[in-house]
Amino acid sequence: MAKITFITTEKEEITLEASTGSVMQLAVDNNVPGIDGDCGGVCSCATCHVHVAPEHTAKTGEASEIETDMLELDDNANEYSRLCCQLEISEALDGLVLQVAESD
Amino acid sequence: MSDILSTDKTCVVIGASHGGVNLAFALRKEGWQGKIILFDADPVLPYHRPPLSKAYLVSEDAIDKNALKSKESYEKDNITLQLGVLVSNINPEKKNITLQNGSQQAYDTLVIATGARPIIPPIPGLKEAKNVFPLRTAKDVSNIRAALHTSKNKRVVIIGGGYIGLETAASLKKLGVAVTVLEREERILSRVTAPVMSTFFQELHTAHNVPVYTNKNVNAVITNNEYNTVSCSDGSKYIADLIIVGVGIFVNKELAENAGISIENGIKVNETACTNTKDIYAIGDCTYHYNPHYQRYIRLESVQNAVDQAKVAAAAICGKNPVYNSIPWFWSDQYDIKLQMVGLSTGYNEVIVRKEAKENVFSVWYFKDNELLAVDAVNNAKAYVIGTKFLKGGQKIDKTKLADAAVVFKPNNLLAEE
Ligand SMILES: Cc1cc2nc3c(=O)[nH]c(=O)nc-3n(C[C@H](O)[C@H](O)[C@H](O)COP(=O)(O)OP(=O)(O)OC[C@H]3O[C@@H](n4cnc5c(N)ncnc54)[C@H](O)[C@@H]3O)c2cc1C
Ligand code: FES
Numbered sequence: 001m002a003k004i005t006f007i008t009t010e011k012e013e014i015t016l017e018a019s020t021g022s023v024m025q026l027a028v029d030n031n032v033p034g035i036d037g038d039c040g041g042v043c044s045c046a047t048c049h050v051h052v053a054p055e056h057t058a059k060t061g062e063a064s065e066i067e068t069d070m071l072e073l074d075d076n077a078n079e080y081s082r083l084c085c086q087l088e089i090s091e092a093l094d095g096l097v098l099q100v101a102e103s104d
Numbered sequence: 105m106s107d108i109l110s111t112d113k114t115c116v117v118i119g120a121s122h123g124g125v126n127l128a129f130a131l132r133k134e135g136w137q138g139k140i141i142l143f144d145a146d147p148v149l150p151y152h153r154p155p156l157s158k159a160y161l162v163s164e165d166a167i168d169k170n171a172l173k174s175k176e177s178y179e180k181d182n183i184t185l186q187l188g189v190l191v192s193n194i195n196p197e198k199k200n201i202t203l204q205n206g207s208q209q210a211y212d213t214l215v216i217a218t219g220a221r222p223i224i225p226p227i228p229g230l231k232e233a234k235n236v237f238p239l240r241t242a243k244d245v246s247n248i249r250a251a252l253h254t255s256k257n258k259r260v261v262i263i264g265g266g267y268i269g270l271e272t273a274a275s276l277k278k279l280g281v282a283v284t285v286l287e288r289e290e291r292i293l294s295r296v297t298a299p300v301m302s303t304f305f306q307e308l309h310t311a312h313n314v315p316v317y318t319n320k321n322v323n324a325v326i327t328n329n330e331y332n333t334v335s336c337s338d339g340s341k342y343i344a345d346l347i348i349v350g351v352g353i354f355v356n357k358e359l360a361e362n363a364g365i366s367i368e369n370g371i372k373v374n375e376t377a378c379t380n381t382k383d384i385y386a387i388g389d390c391t392y393h394y395n396p397h398y399q400r401y402i403r404l405e406s407v408q409n410a411v412d413q414a415k416v417a418a419a420a421i422c423g424k425n426p427v428y429n430s431i432p433w434f435w436s437d438q439y440d441i442k443l444q445m446v447g448l449s450t451g452y453n454e455v456i457v458r459k460e461a462k463e464n465v466f467s468v469w470y471f472k473d474n475e476l477l478a479v480d481a482v483n484n485a486k487a488y489v490i491g492t493k494f495l496k497g498g499q500k501i502d503k504t505k506l507a508d509a510a511v512v513f514k515p516n517n518l519l520a521e522e
Contacts, residue, residue: 029174031129031181038411040152040170043485044435044444045408066442069485073493073515 002094006032006050009102023098024048024085034100041085046070049101051080056096060087076102108422113138115421116201116209118191118359119217120144121153123388123410125172127215130418132181140183141209143201147188148242149175154407156245157271158437162278167242194363196381213421216371216379216386217414218356220405225263225351229325233332235346239268240353251346258282261334261344263322265292267436269350270305273314274438284342285309286320286334288351298455298468301480305438312439353405355390368392370403375427377417385421387413396429397495398448398477406434431495433488444488447478447495456507460484467491474500474520490515 005015006027018026027035027048039045043066052060063071063082071077084098115131117124120142128140144150151170155161160170178185193202200210222238230236235251237244252258258281262269265287273283285292291302309316321337325347334342355370366372366380370392377385377393388410392403412430419426436443441464452470459466467487468480479491493515494501500520505511511518 029171029177031173031177033133036411038407039435040155042154042158042435042437043442044433066485070489072486073489 002089002091002096004089004093005097006035007097007099008033009100018089021089022085023050023087023089023093023096024083026089027084032100034103035084037085039085043067043070043083043086046074046083047103048083048085049074049076049103050082050084050098051078051101052082053097053099054080059093059096074101075104108134108136108138111137113212114210115140115213115215116211117142117215117217118144118194118201119219119356119388119390120146120150120185120187121217121219121388121410122172122407123217123219123414124215125150126411126414127217127387127418128178128183129173129181130415131421132183134418134422134424136418136422138212140181141186142183143186143189143191143203143209145188145190146241146243149185149187151242152407153240154435156242157239157268158275161239161245161248161272161275167245170242191359194359194365194384196363196365196384199383212383214384215417215421216360216365216384216390217388217410218359219389219410220353220355222349223352223354224349225322227322227325229327230322230347230349233325233327233347235332235344236349237346238349239272248346248348252276252279252281255345257331257345259331259343260284260346260348261286261332261342262348262350263334264350264352265289265316265318266296266350266352267293269348270309270316271436271438272348272350273309273316274312277312277314277439283314284344285314285316286322286336286342287316287318288321290318292316292318297449297480298452298470300455300457301468304482308439308441353389355403357390360384360386360390368401372401373413375416375429376420376425377413377428378420385417387417393428395432395448396427397431402448404432406432408433431492433492440483442483442485444481444485445478446481446488446492447476449478449480452477454503456503458487458507458509458513460509460513469501469503469506471501471503476501486513490518494518 024037028037036047038047067083150172190204260283262285323337324335326333332344360371371386416426416428433446449470454471456469465483470478481488502520
């Protein structure tokens with residue numbers, strides 16, 4: 001089981017638990033505002049953009065090339081940006097805090 | 105505003121797929137307090153369609169892995185799902201719909217999100233043939249999986265070299281199945297891409313041992329006890345244990361048509377996704393809608409269009425004045441190739457190809473004179489986002505710089521001098 005906390009753009013904290021699936025699916029299944037996951041998790045829509053809490057980047061590892069490219073021209077992207085459909089849930093993510101990115 | 109805060113209003117949605125489901129959740133976000141009831145003839149919890157021809161087809165996953173939303177998320181937002189229920193009539197005067205079992209459901213606002221259904225062309229013998237499948241629903245996929253499972257020789261012929269046909273071919277090849285694609289036109293993807301893209305995909309499939317034959321007009325199917333023989337008008341014949349048909353769709357417009365709603369190549373809607381009939385909206389694949397960016401009416405078959413129109417309709421229903429002004433985007437996954445498209449290329453008169461250093465990484469830029477119309481990006485998300493930025497911003501591009509892979513790929517480096 002991993003506990004994952006989303007902080008919405010309205011500053012609401014939502015903590016959810018799961019053991020499998022992607023972080024995007026977890027958010028979508030629980031109606032976390034700002035995470036739409038329109039493409040179903042194949043890096044095509046960028047509607048699952050989050051910022052990883054700086055102290056947690058070791059848990060998530062680095063963004064892949066396609067994630068970085070998809071977000072390159074996004075004004076709300078920064079070095080902590082990830083497309084959370086690419087984050088597979090496991091024990092390693094327990095305690096992770098993610099800020100839902102604004103969308104333009 | 106009082107309407108949306110009223111708890112005794114009912115919004116009825118026909119069709120619970122990408123369009124209808126997104127509409128329901130967007131309505132709640134916009135503050136709709138009344139009932140929301142989604143009807144769909146498909147009994148399965150609404151799911152993503154794109155994976156049906158891609159990863160899902162050859163996985164062993166159950167369809168719930170592909171659900172658009174969990175069952176609980178509907179309950180949480182108080183959205184009622186009526187699955188496995190066919191809607192048979194709309195009565196705009198009485199403001200109700202009739203279900204297949206004869207019962208009626210009243211609405212204050214109605215949203216038609218009925219999408220489309222696959223065309224099964226009237227080829228002699230096709231209807232009677234063994235193991236013929238379209239590919240649009242979860243059921244179609246389970247039928248294909250089951251037929252493959254029991255088939256000894258597993259020879260598959262796909263009629264139609266569009267995205268669905270080609271994706272299906274690539275997916276099935278992963279299972280080691282013998283696949284042949286037959287396309288009627290002189291090149292695959294001819295209606296949606298430039299010849300350079302058709303050639304690329306043709307060669308890609310050939311390299312994976314999937315023959316893709318063009319100029320193949322299938323004119324008969326003959327079936328014996330064991331297999332089907334697919335014949336083309338040039339005399340060629342292909343043996344098929346399974347036939348998968350991917351030749352396009354018919355819009356599900358009949359409900360709207362019978363209710364007197366304006367139809368033109370689909371259900372005609374304005375920029376707020378409203379039909380010509382009061383309190384009736386239409387969204388997604390079933391609509392013929394105005395696109396301000398390209399200044400014409402279009403019909404699109406894409407997740408982007410279904411989702412964006414859903415958001416626009418939800419805002420309009422809740423008394424806002426949204427305008428549908430999206431630039432279309434789409435994707436396709438075949439083997440290890442990821443194609444991302446933005447814009448609409450129809451009407452182009454020049455194509456610029458930019459090849460990056462890495463193999464199979466390139467982009468095709470469609471122009472009408474100096475105006476960028478669309479970009480096809482192959483394994484090249486960077487080109488996709490740069491193309492999107494130019495399409496949205498409208499800045500002019502220096503085509504020579506664009507074509508030169510030595511020019512660092514950044515929007516500012518590609519600007520035409522004024
Ligand atoms: C195999 C496949 C691959 C695809 N790949 C991509 C892709 O990679 N990218 C992309 O952007 N798009 C893709 N698409 C297109 C995308 O899936 C559609 O554009 C999208 O599903 C449209 O959503 P919709 O809600 O408008 O209509 P649909 O998804 O067609 O849904 C309409 C729903 O209405 C229901 N319905 C119709 N009539 C009635 C009635 N009378 N009563 C009750 N229910 C009714 C149907 O059962 C259906 O569930 C793909 C489609 C397919 C089939
Ligand atoms: S869900 Fe589309 S990019 Fe993550």
